[in-house]
Amino acid sequence: MANNREVLLSIKDLEIAFGEGKKRFVAVQDVNFDIYKGETFSLVGESGSGKTTIGRAVNGLNPTSKGDILFEGKKINGKLNKKEQADVIRKIQMIFQDPSASLNERATVEYIVSEGLYNFHLFKNEEDRLKQVEEMITEVGLLPEHMYRYPHEFSGGQRQRIGIARALIMQPELIVADEPISALDVSIRAQVLNLLKKFQRENGLTYLFVAHDLSVVRFISDRIAVIRSGRILELAETEELFRHPLHPYTKALLSAVPIPDPLLAKRKKLTVYDPAMHHYETDKPEFKEVIPGHFVYGNAAEFEQYRQEVEATL
Numbered sequence: 244m245a246n247n248r249e250v251l252l253s254i255k256d257l258e259i260a261f262g263e264g265k266k267r268f269v270a271v272q273d274v275n276f277d278i279y280k281g282e283t284f285s286l287v288g289e290s291g292s293g294k295t296t297i298g299r300a301v302n303g304l305n306p307t308s309k310g311d312i313l314f315e316g317k318k319i320n321g322k323l324n325k326k327e328q329a330d331v332i333r334k335i336q337m338i339f340q341d342p343s344a345s346l347n348e349r350a351t352v353e354y355i356v357s358e359g360l361y362n363f364h365l366f367k368n369e370e371d372r373l374k375q376v377e378e379m380i381t382e383v384g385l386l387p388e389h390m391y392r393y394p395h396e397f398s399g400g401q402r403q404r405i406g407i408a409r410a411l412i413m414q415p416e417l418i419v420a421d422e423p424i425s426a427l428d429v430s431i432r433a434q435v436l437n438l439l440k441k442f443q444r445e446n447g448l449t450y451l452f453v454a455h456d457l458s459v460v461r462f463i464s465d466r467i468a469v470i471r472s473g474r475i476l477e478l479a480e481t482e483e484l485f486r487h488p489l490h491p492y493t494k495a496l497l498s499a500v501p502i503p504d505p506l507l508a509k510r511k512k513l514t515v516y517d518p519a520m521h522h523y524e525t526d527k528p529e530f531k532e533v534i535p536g537h538f539v540y541g542n543a544a545e546f547e548q549y550r551q552e553v554e555a556t557l
Contacts, residue, residue: 247522248279251315251449252301255473258309259296259473270296271473274310275530278417283450285331285460285467285481287496293473295340297452298419301404302337303328314417336410342402352405353390356380359413383408383438394506400431404438411442421453436463444527458500461485466536469493475530479537487556489539489549492516521545 259271259291271293278284286294299305302449312320356376366372377387378383382405395540424432477490495516502508526542533549
């Protein structure tokens with residue numbers, strides 16, 4: 244399915260480290276994946292796994308220590324001239340996790356949503372700018388009169404809609420959505436996810452969706468990469484990953500997904516992942532394809548076991 248599709252973003256052998264010398268901490272290592280135009284690619288892992296660090300590196304907010312981030316075939320990590328930098332900023336937008344912290348409390352909604360238009364001169368005149376803002380505010384489910392209010396006058400869900408409007412008005416190619424619903428009430432989450440899907444259908448948007456909840460990403464994703472301690476352990480198409488998880492850590496994450504039926508939930512067994520189960524001293528691990536489109540991190544002995552598991556399901 245994915246082989247003949249256009250690659251929008253490509254990450255190759257990425258490493259992100261903080262500090263120097265003895266204090267150097269490698270947050271992300273040996274990360275490789277492609278994101279295809281028009282798809283939703285999700286990075287899933289627990290807190291501190293490095294998923295947000297990767298998202299922020301794609302957006303240019305985190306420096307990288309090794310590897311390449313290629314957007315539309317051009318390397319975007321490292322030194323860029325002013326024009327290249329502006330191009331990347333306009334084409335790759337971010338929706339932040341905390342809708343309260345990411346909005347300027349002293350600015351009106353109209354100014355917050357307009358900021359990108361001002362910075363990149365994306366309007367003909369004042370009338371055109373206001374028209375664009377009003378249309379975008381309406382598109383995300385707010386009212387034109389909300390334009391002249393301040394962020395503190397809105398609920399969490401409404402604030403996140405303002406954040407989405409701010410990103411979308413730039414007409415980006417790629418949106419990095421960093422846990423955009425984790426700070427919202429459960430009742431509002433579906434509305435925001437539906438809104439993101441709507442814009443994807445209408446504008447052909449591509450999403451890098453960062454999350455810790457597998458049940459959420461199942462609804463929105465085309466493909467999912469599972470990350471732990473800065474390393475991607477498994478990558479597959481969404482239904483393939485849910486039906487045939489191979490890596491023990493993925494199985495542990497899936498076992499923790501809540502079941503709404505209390506009777507079934509009582510019978511459910513939680514799988515606990517223990518990193519000590521892997522023996523990588525002599526048989527070194529690598530990130531390889533088990534079946535087309537399904538990649539797992541493991542050594543030769545584990546790959547044999549994964550292949551047998553896959554064959555048993557075919």
